[in-house]
Amino acid sequence: MQPAANLNHAAVQVEDDRTGLTPETLKRAFLDNLFYIQGKFPRLATQHDYYMALAYTVRDRLLQRWISTAAAYTEQGSRTVAYLSAEFLMGPQLGHNLVNLGIYDIVQQAVADLGLNLDELMEQEAEPGLGNGGLGRLAACYLDSMATLEVPSLGYGIRYEFGIFRQDIRNGQQVEVTDKWLRLGNPWELPRPEWAVDVKLGGHTEAYTDRSGRYRVRWIPYQVIKGVPYDMPIAGYRTNTCNTLRLWSAQAPEAFDFEIFNSGDYLGAVQDKLSSENLSKVLYPNDNISQGKRLRLAQQIFFVSCSLQDMLRILARQGLALSQFSQKFVIQLNDTHPAVTVAELMRLLMDEHGLSWDAAWDITQRSIAYTNHTLMPEALEKWPVDMFGQLLPRHLEIIYEINHRFLEQVRARFPDDSDRLRRLSLIDESGERYVRMAHLACVGSFSINGVAALHTELLKQDVLKDFYELYPEKFNSKTNGVTPRRFMVLSNPRQTEMLNRTIGDTWVSRLDELKRLEAKAEDPSFQHDWHMIKQANKGDLANYMAKQNGLVINPESLFDVQVKRIHEYKRQHLNVLHIITLYHRLKASPNLEVPPRTFIFGGKAAPGYHVAKLMIRLVNGVAEVINHDPAMRDRLKVVFLRNFNVRLAQRIYPAADLSEQISMAGKEASGTGNMKFALNGAVTIGTLDGANVEIRDEVGAENFFLFGLTAPEVYALKAQGYNPWDYYQGDPELKQALDSILVGTFSRGDGEVFKPLIDSLLNWDPYLLLADYQDYVACQERVGQAFCDRTHWTRMSILNVARMGLFSSDRSIQDYCRDVWRTPAVPIELTDHAQLGE
Ligand code: Z57
Structure with a gap:
């Protein structure tokens, strides 16, 4: 890479260089750290060296607060x-610390002045x-x-x-x-x-x-x-x-x-x-x-x-x-x-x-x-x-x-x-x-x-x-919550900017203020801008998928996303059964009016959990068939994004239209991905499980796609003696979907690969996929229709964000403080650390 020419005029002023927040000070401190911590000069420095220099520059600013905090806690017991x-x-810590210190923009500018790119530096962090x-x-x-x-x-x-x-x-x-x-x-x-x-x-x-x-x-x-x-x-x-x-x-x-x-x-x-x-x-x-x-x-x-x-x-x-x-x-x-x-x-x-x-x-x-x-x-x-x-x-x-x-x-x-x-x-x-x-x-x-x-x-x-x-x-x-600093401000700058422009920036630490967005839900020009932001975010993810999976993805298609650990109770394979059904319908009736969809999966399986690993294989097997079928071009795409982690999560949530929260009722204790999606304007399709129940109460039943058995219905069905075979025999589309897996359509003709998975579904089905299948597919049809009405969909998206304030982890922590911990807040005054030693 081309090292910037202006990396060389460093003069060190220790005290200010470790705490100061002006662009000049930040640049000087950054170069100081490059020389004296990384021991590099620009010609030899790698992107990782620059990342380290910046990380130490940020850490210095944290240390001042850290020491003052420790001193206050010690003194006050x-x-x-x-x-x-x-x-x-x-x-990753760098971006999140920049947000919390309130220096993201200034640092972005400072590194840009030095000919570097903040996104690229953040990518260096393990x-x-x-x-x-x-x-x-x-x-x-x-x-x-x-x-x-x-x-x-x-x-x-x-x-x-x-x-x-x-x-x-x-x-x-x-x-x-x-x-x-x-x-x-x-x-x-x-x-x-x-x-x-x-x-x-x-x-x-x-x-x-x-x-x-x-x-x-x-x-x-x-x-x-x-x-x-x-x-x-x-x-x-x-x-x-x-x-x-x-x-x-x-x-x-x-x-x-x-x-x-x-x-x-x-x-x-x-x-x-x-x-x-x-x-x-x-x-x-x-x-x-x-x-x-x-x-x-x-x-x-x-x-x-x-x-x-x-x-x-x-x-x-x-x-x-x-x-x-x-x-x-x-x-x-x-x-x-x-x-x-x-x-x-x-x-x-x-x-x-x-x-x-x-x-x-x-x-x-x-x-x-x-x-x-x-x-x-x-x-x-x-x-x-x-x-x-x-x-x-x-x-x-x-x-x-x-x-x-x-x-x-x-x-x-x-x-x-x-x-x-x-x-x-x-x-x-x-x-x-x-x-x-x-x-x-x-x-x-x-x-x-x-x-x-x-x-x-x-x-x-x-x-x-x-x-x-x-x-x-x-x-x-x-009830669980998630931090809006990482999962909104850091990960979705476009939506953040629009929120700030519309309701000011205090929502970041008082998330219920998102309520004030409701007034804008019907405003056509607001809706238009909101839609454009989602499109831009989807464009970014489409580029990422092109790079990672070598697929051309239409950013106008419905991004239907399920990212989380792979587990039978979370029912990624129910999602797959719907995809296969849609595929069969489109093959049988090429003129069927359904919006183009991109199904996006991500998540790790425990290395010893064989069925979960088969579920990943099934997603990829279905992806291979559908993505290579010319008749499916511009209609269906299936993507499995490898190595779902926090960094990838931050790319995905802002680009989602639909959030899949489809666990068997009574199994998902809460779920927190459901919250991250909704806070980024995705609409949920889900069962009455975990925090889905409260999310639906908050955003309104009309802005949530509900399907499936309730927890009491699950218990009743199991008590009465559940037989998945009845559902298999009773529903031709379901039978066709399962049969196609069994005969090897999604495993290059190998009829053995998915046998354990299908056998378990037909004989036991502990998570009631077959019982919930019909309602799920019907619900997905309503999703498709709703997506075709852009105004309606955008309104739902806005209202989801506006009504999700309850799910800030700040609210959860306030509840713990009030009911369990009884810990008063201790405000910290910044002390000059040189003065602390007696
Ligand atoms: C884990 O990630 C969760 C529960 C566990 O007992 C173990 Br071990 C790991 C999850 C739940 O499955 C989610 O439903 C919940 O949202 C999350 O913990 C946080 O409470």
Whole structure:
């Protein structure tokens, strides 16, 4: 590339160069970082070097806020949310930080003055993909909202060396490639080795009596692993608050008396050190499935123990007593992945800090709140008791004691109800014995919440019914939300500009102000501009698809999009059945009046989930046939976009006309993609599942395409005995669609490939695709007709955006603050960091 000529006149003025926001200062600081951090001069610098120089320039501006925030929290002993999550799906940091600092435009101009392109620099960043899907992305949105609302918070998680795998598609099939996201360095983290802690694993316990004659337990571990924290700054939107995401990296301890060392087996000892570092090596790539692997349990105790020890250090550092723990911290458990917190906090307080059981239990129960994210039985974590005891012998003892005391209480409340005891027990004893992590979380928490209204109701009636009967006061609902900073301002600049022009720019942190758009929904010139923006966004995505998939896509066609993890319950194959039906109809009646459609898919399948991988193969098989059929040209196209991640998500949502949210009712806890689509002007086709219910209530039934069985109808149908075969025999189009898959139409004549998928549908169909098929196809016909009336469609699109204000993660966080955390906001004043040292 052509390095700009004016990259050379740098004079360094340290203080101003690290905080200043004028174009001149930014340019000087950028060049300074290129020379002194990257050690490059323009002739040798790569685009990545320029990206790093810019990232450090932005980081310097964050550091000023970060230090002021830390100073204020320390001085004021502020009540702090500790958000514990095995996943934080952060996405690229550069653009998002520019938005939140309010310097996007100025930086774009500054780099342009230097002959560089901001979009190209942002492309250089390896995104931190430390999550699988909705759960991990929700954690990231919540960090953004907590910082924006000036809520003191610490995110705690794992610094996986390999995040979620990169997805390649070869011969229509998913191929996993490791994600070495740290390879070229990570400018967004600061290692804090001085705050490293030790975590014990394995071994056995011994009882002893202490000097005051009290019964105590000592744990002699087999292995000790060091956790080193790496801090990422989390800047609020146009506030001075900059909170912290603290991710733990596993290292071998400097020295430890392994027997192996005494035996002189040096190489063996080094082997052990290497195996300790495996703990934070890789993210388990399952979404909504628990695999029950020992290493995964080790990851959980690892980050939980590190985080709790860190909180205890902070507590002591602020001169607070252990009894004040629950005043200083509220711990939010993001699903059961960190649920071992209940036992580990008990252990730390009793075994390491000398508290009695009762004192420790009081603190534990007052400090922990639990969010449940799923009703899927295969996602509910349970650990074989043997495995649990081998890795965490002390925790198993504590869990037995918690269970003993808990079941005593239950017995007192419900005498002679041994069934109930069996159902509630922390230990599943129906066959092989298991520790039930959701039960541990429920007993150890003061709050239990679901992530959408319907989901919370189903928790109360079904999965956690017995706990609801025991502790109704603990249950509450917190409907998920998403951050408008990343998923509107950053990802959809055209729509953002138009919103700003129409209703001012305060909606970004008060999303209900989008309501004011309603007045414009009927305005023809507004509608026209709105439509043109969607067309421009679709043009961008069409170009991307041309590059990625080598397809010519008509931007005027209906962009019908389903992007999310691939899972049978999400029913991507129902979408495919509709495509095949449309294909057959068009083949039979070439003059059929339907609008041209582009079906767009994206999403990863868990590497061991064979049926999900077949679903990807089916999409690609159908794409191959349809995209190569001359009769389908300008009518249907099918695209599978590889490697769906946060960066790609940001390209897709702004370009969607139709958002597919078609899970079987009662299975999707909330969904958050549904919100991101609607906030970018897509209209939803969906079932009454998860947050779809609330989205439809908000945008209006007339602006939402509803189909399918409701959750109660699903239960009733299953209870009455569901037979998919009846639907297959009773609907010629459905039969034709399934038969065409079975005979190999979409697998180059190979009738074996999709057999497992179709067999499962015909014989079992646990997610009722066949039952919902007819209604879905009919609903899609109404979608097609509505799309042909541009004015009508545009009006629906505008009203969807106008009425989606509820689904900002700011609203979710305000609800948590009010009902669960009771954390007051702490506004931050910028301090001159040179003045901070006494
Ligand atoms: C995950 O992404 C979710 C739930 C889980 O239990 C696991 Br494990 C991973 C998802 C739900 O499936 C979504 O419906 C929900 O919107 C999201 O978590 C955030 O709550």
